[in-house]
Amino acid sequence: MNHNAISIKDLHVSYYGNEAVKGVSLSVEPGNLVGIIGPNGAGKSTFLKAMLNLIPRDKGDVKVLGKTVKEVRKKIAYVPQRNDIDWDFPITVLDAVLLGTYPSLKLFRRPKKSDKEWAMECLKRVGMEDFSKRQIGQLSGGQQQRVFLARALAQNAELFFLDEPFVGVDVSSEETIVKILKELCWQGKTVIVVHHDLSKANDYFNQLILLNKELISYGAVSEVFQTDIIERAYKGQFAFMKEMGV
Template identity: 65%
Template sequence: MSNVIEVNHLHVSYYGHEVLSDVSFEFGPGKLVGIIGPNGAGKSTMIKAIMKLIPRDRGEVKIFGESIEASRKRIAYVPQRSNIDWDFPINVYDTVMLGTYPKLGLFKKPGAKEKELVNECLERVGMMEFADKQIGELSGGQQQRVFLARALAQEAELFFLDEPFVGIDVASEKTIVGILGELRDEGKTVFVVHHDLSKVKDYFDDLILINRELIQSGPVESVFKKDIMSRAYRTDFTIDPQTGGLSYGVN
């Protein structure tokens, strides 16, 4: 099968200041990809620009060989929790039901098929018992699981998650990581903006390492190396003699 995503020479700027410069990469199906880099590196900006949620200066993005406009229904996006209005008066069930709308089309109401799908997605993330709860009443981990369920209800083939593990409990993180692995095994492609370097080797197959430009992309073992990571974070990384993992200090 051809590549799921191809990004070629992507440039993005804010108020005339370039924040992403000449980023190019490609990935095929069945990939769980971590997007890593220091704070302010442009990780969230990159996925928003790929989906045209913010303007691009220049560059081309192909999803399943097509434009983002042609392939949007095949993409699911889970934004950072800080970007969501948790006071909005909607319950868990209806939040997940929103995920079915892109494929319903205009003026069509959800039917038995969509209701069954919502129930399946809530069961999959362990949130069925909270179906009637207002989303603002949930813990951070529960909220993140609900928005993952909404993404699952889209029946997408390409997923983007922006910092899904920030501010959530250990059980929710374990649940989400497990589901993302299942999606990968089903042939889906999943991109996750991530900041906890101690878990990179456990969570991902491939990495995109950026710091305003692409430093390296590819399998974890070829990217998560002392010299490459030091170049991206502009500080010295050391190798833990017990775990073989990387850690860094501040110069």
């Protein structure tokens, strides 16, 4: 039986008593690269974290591959916002990527040579193999984001969730990351990305979730990226968007 990659029914989330996400329902089929867009304060990151059980939901049902998130945790890779990560933590690039293999390691078993080889393979894929012995805190923003994508790749996950992966990232790292995300989708994986730059949405994604606390629209980029639909989400911010050519 084929399941949707993600099925969400009537998801509600509050932050300090204020409703941040209201009644969102949608299904994502496998193999899609989906951008979550919407104005500042629209609840994009909250929505992503609530899907993954990283923050409590008021109500709503989320199924991943037809099961609860807890049941398929090993099949999910999550790349948080860079400001959510302790970059002073004394860990090398290679060790950070090796953490991605831990879901498949038995408790307290040290990584084997094959695990390290796989981690290096993932670093090569993001163009960071020459930095394997560096401390993660010594890297640029783009390099750090590549390392965390390599860690996600090391997990061999089916679904990849990335929260604002392009913030503070150089152009070449952004291009590398997008290329890899597209490759993952060609392999049948599902990728969900919180994203704020509307000018790139058409190039990066094949589907969009447009949020402003409520679900404004979800579907193919060409369907969602219509002036009247975008205007419903951005309201007062729309004059600025017209300058961006939306």
